[in-house]
Amino acid sequence: xxxxxxxxxxxxxxxSWSAARAQDxxxxxxxxxxxxxxxxxxxxxxxxxxxxxxxxxxxxxxxxLKGGPVxxxxxxxxxxxxxxxxxxEWRKLVFTGQGAMPKVFDSESALIEYVSATPGAVGYVxxxxxxxxxxxxxxxx
Amino acid sequence: xHLLSRHLLLFLSICSCCVCSCTGTLYAQDSAGIAVHGFxxxxxxxxxxxxxxxxxxxxGSLQWTDGAVTISDSLGDNLxxxxxxxxxxxxxxxxSNLQVDWASGDYRVNDHFGxxxxxxxxxxxxxxxxxxxxxxxxxxxxPQGSYPIDHKSFYLAHVGGDxxxxxxxxxxxxxxxYDGYAGQATVDxxxxxxxxxxxxxxxxxxxxGGKTYGGDLRWETPVKGLDIGASGNVQAVDGTAPxxxxxxxxxxxxxxxxxxxxxxxxLAAEYDREPINATITIxxxxxxxxxxxxxxxxxxxxxxxxxxxxxSYYSHYVDKAADTTQPANYSKDWVLxxxxxxxxxxxxxxxGHFLHGTALGYYTSTNPNGLAPDSKMLAAKxxxxx
Numbered sequence: 001x002x003x004x005x006x007x008x009x010x011x012x013x014x015x016s017w018s019a020a021r022a023q024d025x026x027x028x029x030x031x032x033x034x035x036x037x038x039x040x041x042x043x044x045x046x047x048x049x050x051x052x053x054x055x056x057x058x059x060x061x062x063x064x065l066k067g068g069p070v071x072x073x074x075x076x077x078x079x080x081x082x083x084x085x086x087x088x089e090w091r092k093l094v095f096t097g098q099g100a101m102p103k104v105f106d107s108e109s110a111l112i113e114y115v116s117a118t119p120g121a122v123g124y125v126x127x128x129x130x131x132x133x134x135x136x137x138x139x140x141x
Numbered sequence: 142x143h144l145l146s147r148h149l150l151l152f153l154s155i156c157s158c159c160v161c162s163c164t165g166t167l168y169a170q171d172s173a174g175i176a177v178h179g180f181x182x183x184x185x186x187x188x189x190x191x192x193x194x195x196x197x198x199x200x201g202s203l204q205w206t207d208g209a210v211t212i213s214d215s216l217g218d219n220l221x222x223x224x225x226x227x228x229x230x231x232x233x234x235x236x237s238n239l240q241v242d243w244a245s246g247d248y249r250v251n252d253h254f255g256x257x258x259x260x261x262x263x264x265x266x267x268x269x270x271x272x273x274x275x276x277x278x279x280x281x282x283x284p285q286g287s288y289p290i291d292h293k294s295f296y297l298a299h300v301g302g303d304x305x306x307x308x309x310x311x312x313x314x315x316x317x318x319y320d321g322y323a324g325q326a327t328v329d330x331x332x333x334x335x336x337x338x339x340x341x342x343x344x345x346x347x348x349x350g351g352k353t354y355g356g357d358l359r360w361e362t363p364v365k366g367l368d369i370g371a372s373g374n375v376q377a378v379d380g381t382a383p384x385x386x387x388x389x390x391x392x393x394x395x396x397x398x399x400x401x402x403x404x405x406x407x408l409a410a411e412y413d414r415e416p417i418n419a420t421i422t423i424x425x426x427x428x429x430x431x432x433x434x435x436x437x438x439x440x441x442x443x444x445x446x447x448x449x450x451x452x453s454y455y456s457h458y459v460d461k462a463a464d465t466t467q468p469a470n471y472s473k474d475w476v477l478x479x480x481x482x483x484x485x486x487x488x489x490x491x492x493g494h495f496l497h498g499t500a501l502g503y504y505t506s507t508n509p510n511g512l513a514p515d516s517k518m519l520a521a522k523x524x525x526x527x
Contacts, residue, residue: 041312045309045316050252050307050318052218052251052252053252080366082405082444082447084444084447084482085402087485088276091178091276091277092271092274092277094176094178094211094213095178095211095271095273095276096243097211097213097223097225097243097245097247097257097261098247098257099221100215100223101176101178120218
C-alpha cells in the first residue's frame with residue numbers, strides 16, 4: 001500500500017469516526033402531538049415509563065430503535081442511561097408487571113412510519129426527509 | 142452425571158423453545174398488541190462445608206433451575222393486563238408445579254394515580270418485587286438477610302390491590318414515587334418455611350398465610366441517579382396442620398434504602414428489621430417463637446465494558462432476640478460477583494461467597510450431622526432472557 005493511499009484511508013476513517021462522535025438525534029413525534037418542545041426531564045420520564053403523558057396532558061407512546069449509535073446517543077444524552085441499564089430497567093418493569101416495554105424498531109424508516117401512523121407516538125432518528133409525515137420536537141433543558 | 146444431564150437438558154430445551162418463539166427482536170414478541178417475554182436460568186452451587194439451600198452443594202449441585210414467561214397486553218391507553226407463569230427448582234423446593242408469580246389488571250388514571258389489582262408483586266425495599274428476575278441483576282444470590290431465596294414465594298406477591306403513582310416536585314426537588322397495598326399473602330407448600338415447620342413437627346398439608354398491607358415511598362432526588370426510600374409491611378400468618386397450628390399476629394416489617402446509579406457505577410444499601418412473635422401449638426403443647434431479625438447490606442458494582450460487570454457486597458443478618466455470639470443466630474456474607482453478557486439474550490455469572498454463621502439457608506434434611514460455623518461457596522449461572 002502506498003503512503004498516499006494509506007493517508008487517504010486514515011483520513012477517511014478519522015472523518016467517519018468524528019461524524020459518529022458528533023452524531024445527534026432528531027426527536028420525532030406524531031403530527032397530532034400538540035407540543036413543539038419537551039424538557040429532558042419529561043423526555044426521560046416518558047422513556048423510562050414514569051410518565052405516560054406529555055406536558056399538555058395528551059397520551060405519549062414512546063418507541064425506540066433496537067440498537068446502533070443513534071440509540072446510544074439518544075439514551076446517553078436524553079435519558080442518562082447506557083443501553084444496558086435501559087434494557088435492564090425495562091425488563092424489571094415488564095417482569096414485575098409494572099409496565100409494557102416500548103415498541104422496538106430495526107430501522108429508522110420503520111420507526112418513522114409507525115410514529116406517523118400512531119397518535120401520541122414519540123421517537124428519535126438520525127435525520128428526516130421532507131417526505132416524512134412526522135413532527136420534529138425540540139428537547140430543552 | 143445423570144442429574145447434571147437432566148438439568149442441562151431441561152435448561153437447553155427451554156432455551157430452544159424461547160429461541161424458536163423469538164422472531165429476532167430482543168424486546169418483545171408482539172402479536173396484535175400482545176407482548177411475550179421470558180427468562181430461564183440454570184445455576185450451579187458448590188460449598189466447602191455444609192449443604193446450602195437444601196441442595197447437596199458440598200458435592201456440587203445443579204438443582205437450581207428457573208424459568209418464567211410473561212404475557213401482557215394494553216387494552217387502551219390506560220389499561221394494561223398481564224400474567225407471569227413461573228417454574229423453579231431450588232434444591233428440594235419448587236418442583237414441577239407452575240406458579241402464577243403475578244396476574245393483574247393495571248389501570249393508570251394519570252401519572253399521579255393508578256390502581257393495580259389481582260395477584261400483584263409486593264413493593265418493599267430495593268429488590269423485593271424483582272428478586273426472582275435473575276436476568277436484571279449482577280448478583281446470583283441477593284443479600285440473603287433481606288431477600289432469602291428459599292422464602293421468596295411468600296414475600297414476592299399478594300392477592301389484593303395496589304394504588305401507586307408519582308408526584309413531580311419540580312426540577313430542584315425530584316420525584317416522589319408511592320405504592321400502597323392491601324391483600325392476602327400465602328406461604329406456598331413448596332417454600333422453605335414449610336420445611337422448617339416440618340423440622341419442628343408441624344407438617345402442613347394446606348398452605349398458610351394471612352392479611353398483609355403496607356407501602357413504599359421512593360424519592361428520586363434531584364441528584365442524578367440517587368434514590369432514597371422507605372417501605373413498611375404488616376403481615377399476619379395463620380395455619381393449621383394435622384399435628385398443630387401456628388399463629389403470627391400482624392407484625393410490622395420496616396425497610397430503609399438508598400441507591401446511586403450513574404454511568405458505570407452502581408451503589409446501594411438497605412436496612413431491614415423483621416420481628417417475629419409467633420405462637421406454635423404442637424399436640425397439646427403451646428410455646429412461643431420469638432425472633433428479632435436485623436439485616437443490612439451494602440453493595441457496589443462497576444461496568445468494566447459493555448459485556449462485563451463486576452461487583453461486591455456485604456450482607457449482615459443477626460437475630461437480636463437470641464444469643465448473637467452463636468453462629469446459629471447470625472449470617473455474615475462477603476460476596477464477589479462477575480457477569481458477562483454474550484449478547485442481549487445470553488449471559489453468564491460467577492460468584493464467590495465467604496459465609497460466616499448458619500442462621501440462614503440451612504436445613505436439617507441436608508445437614509443431618511450438624512453445621513460448621515463457616516463456609517465458602519462458589520455459585521455459577523447461565524441465563525437467557527428475551
